[in-house]
Amino acid sequence: MRNKYSIALVLLLALTVTACGGRKGVKEDAAGAAMDEQGVTASGVGDGSGTSGQALGMGGVAGAGDLLSRNKVYFEFDSAAVNADSRAVIEAHAQYLIDNPSVTAVLEGHADERGTREYNLALGERRSKAVADIMSAYGVALGRLQTISYGEERPEELGSDESAWALNRRVIILR
Amino acid sequence: MRKLFVLFLSGWLAMSAAAVARADLEIEITQGVEAGIPIAVVPFEWRGTGAPPQVVSDVIEANLRRSGRFDTIPREDFLSRPHDHSQVQFKEWRLIKAEALVIGRVIRMKLDEYRVDFRLFDVFKGQQIGGFRYTVPGRDLRKLAHQISDIIYHRLTGERGAFDTRIAYVTVENAGSNQRYLLQVADSDGYAPRTILESREPILSPAWSPDGQILAYVSFEKRRSMIYMQRLRDGKRDQVAAYEGVNGAPAWSPDGRSLALALSRDGNPEIYRLDMGSDQLRRLTQHHAIDTEPAWSPDGRHIVFTSDRSGKPQIYRMRADGSGVERLTFEGRYNARASYAADGKRLTLVTNQGRGYQIGVFLIDSKGLLTLTDSTLDESPSFAPNGAMILYATRQAGRGVLSAVSADGRVKQLLKFQKGDVREPAWSPYNRKL
Numbered sequence: 001m002r003n004k005y006s007i008a009l010v011l012l013l014a015l016t017v018t019a020c021g022g023r024k025g026v027k028e029d030a031a032g033a034a035m036d037e038q039g040v041t042a043s044g045v046g047d048g049s050g051t052s053g054q055a056l057g058m059g060g061v062a063g064a065g066d067l068l069s070r071n072k073v074y075f076e077f078d079s080a081a082v083n084a085d086s087r088a089v090i091e092a093h094a095q096y097l098i099d100n101p102s103v104t105a106v107l108e109g110h111a112d113e114r115g116t117r118e119y120n121l122a123l124g125e126r127r128s129k130a131v132a133d134i135m136s137a138y139g140v141a142l143g144r145l146q147t148i149s150y151g152e153e154r155p156e157e158l159g160s161d162e163s164a165w166a167l168n169r170r171v172i173i174l175r
Numbered sequence: 176m177r178k179l180f181v182l183f184l185s186g187w188l189a190m191s192a193a194a195v196a197r198a199d200l201e202i203e204i205t206q207g208v209e210a211g212i213p214i215a216v217v218p219f220e221w222r223g224t225g226a227p228p229q230v231v232s233d234v235i236e237a238n239l240r241r242s243g244r245f246d247t248i249p250r251e252d253f254l255s256r257p258h259d260h261s262q263v264q265f266k267e268w269r270l271i272k273a274e275a276l277v278i279g280r281v282i283r284m285k286l287d288e289y290r291v292d293f294r295l296f297d298v299f300k301g302q303q304i305g306g307f308r309y310t311v312p313g314r315d316l317r318k319l320a321h322q323i324s325d326i327i328y329h330r331l332t333g334e335r336g337a338f339d340t341r342i343a344y345v346t347v348e349n350a351g352s353n354q355r356y357l358l359q360v361a362d363s364d365g366y367a368p369r370t371i372l373e374s375r376e377p378i379l380s381p382a383w384s385p386d387g388q389i390l391a392y393v394s395f396e397k398r399r400s401m402i403y404m405q406r407l408r409d410g411k412r413d414q415v416a417a418y419e420g421v422n423g424a425p426a427w428s429p430d431g432r433s434l435a436l437a438l439s440r441d442g443n444p445e446i447y448r449l450d451m452g453s454d455q456l457r458r459l460t461q462h463h464a465i466d467t468e469p470a471w472s473p474d475g476r477h478i479v480f481t482s483d484r485s486g487k488p489q490i491y492r493m494r495a496d497g498s499g500v501e502r503l504t505f506e507g508r509y510n511a512r513a514s515y516a517a518d519g520k521r522l523t524l525v526t527n528q529g530r531g532y533q534i535g536v537f538l539i540d541s542k543g544l545l546t547l548t549d550s551t552l553d554e555s556p557s558f559a560p561n562g563a564m565i566l567y568a569t570r571q572a573g574r575g576v577l578s579a580v581s582a583d584g585r586v587k588q589l590l591k592f593q594k595g596d597v598r599e600p601a602w603s604p605y606n607r608k609l
Contacts, residue, residue: 115527116554117379117380117554118481119468121421122437129443148398
């Protein structure tokens with residue numbers, strides 16, 4: 001009973017966050033002149049919050065095995081090489097996609113803060129594509145996989161040490 | 176012979192801000208030298224009621240000190256405070272070893288009209304070497320102070336000043352769930368910031384058009400990286416690149432007709448050239464490695480870029496049509512985000528020589544690489560349009576701040592904004608002249 005209540009609360013919170021995100025939009029103003037002359041179309045940032053989507057996705061795999069409950073894989077510095085443990089996680093998700101043909105996945109690549117932002121944007125994409133390649137080799141059609149990169153812009157862990165950097169060099173598998 | 180030029184600058188200022196934010200900023204000189212020209216800036220006389228809207232002489236003095244080319248003599252050492260030519264006793268200034276003297280006054284003429292007189296003297300020769308009178312509205316006083324600083328800098332160093340320029344940068348407010356990204360434009364000293372774009376998603380890589388009228392940048396507002404262009408005058412905005420994959424690293428050609436971009440639409444990041452007149456997109460690099468961060472040479476003939484085709488990021492150069500690719504940097508394990516000085520002979524870049532990510536200057540002819548900074552997470556360097564200073568982003572107590580270093584590494588200063596995490600600075604080209 002209490003459990004059900006907390007899930008409902010979490011969902012409600014997630015929806016609230018999404019709704020706030022939708023209202024906010026992008027606001028522009030000219031450097032000197034009219035503040036609200038320029039509107040950005042509502043489709044701008046109004047398509048909901050990535051964070052809440054992620055939380056719900058994780059909740060949905062309650063019955064699945066250990067590997068499937070992990071939706072992040074990590075990388076070495078300036079590298080997109082996937083280790084054996086991560087490969088097992090990726091293949092478990094690939095199997096899930098094969099078993100559930102209507103599901104698609106977003107592979108979100110990230111980098112740590114070291115080095116330049118644009119290079120890290122490219123590096124995050126290289127990591128997300130490395131994960132996509134493994135899934136594709138496993139038998140998932142590439143059309144069901146969307147790769148995006150946030151570079152170093154969305155750190156999971158704040159801080160400038162190796163433990164934070166290690167957590168930030170990641171690909172998140174979102175379904 | 177007394178020279179007095181009368182200049183009226185009322186309506187010309189396109190960038191004057193209607194709503195200028197209060198200066199939540201403090202500039203701290205973190206490293207200086209005592210090899211500059213000793214100059215005395217006497218606080219300008221204020222003729223008006225209340226406090227003046229801008230303390231013009233304070234802005235001038237701070238500019239000159241920041242440049243590293245001047246030693247500003249402390250005001251408490253002054254033996255007198257003249258405001259007029261007739262009040263100047265040159266021997267007093269020789270006594271405190273001033274080589275140059277600046278005096279002036281600000282007079283409120285009407286409700287929002289100020290007359291500013293200033294004179295520059297060569298103390299040794301006992302001569303006036305510059306003198307101007309301006310009449311401006313209150314909102315232009317700060318810009319005027321920058322222009323006066325440029326005149327003084329030019330008269331005394333023989334080189335063009337870059338005080339009357341702007342910087343663009345990104346401020347992140349409220350880290351956490353209510354995070355907001357602001358693309359801002361401020362005076363070259365970080366004051367008078369104006370927000371030109373606000374978003375809940377990351378903004379990066381602002382790039383000035385050569386005429387200083389438009390900023391190209393990368394925004395994640397549609398949940399992935401896309402390139403936009405925004406005119407500063409009226410905020411008019413266009414989407415430039417929204418291809419599949421990464422859309423990043425916009426860089427203007429010196430003639431303002433083309434943008435170099437990094438796009439991964441063909442599978443991995445490559446450098447492209449977008450002709451904005453014809454909307455024609457041409458791919459310049461052909462390599463399975465990461466190719467990104469293009470920057471044009473001032474003559475428009477070359478483009479430098481970052482590539483990890485050798486295994487680690489290094490700087491490469493090609494002709495603007497993509498031919499003749501050659502590797503420029505060999506020193507250090509990581510060299511990236513290079514951009515040219517106006518002389519076309521130097522690049523500033525991010526370099527890692529084993530001591531973290533620092534700002535360097537690369538001399539193209541000799542292939543020499545000088546490291547200018549000593550912290551570990553420095554990035555996004557760009558030259559002032561006169562090539563004398565480099566603006567970059569660094570960290571202080573875990574927070575992003577902007578810093579500037581003279582191109583020879585001798586003078587360093589922090590621009591400490593009171594709020595937010597500040598990053599991705601880009602120094603504008605020269606502002607339009609009168």
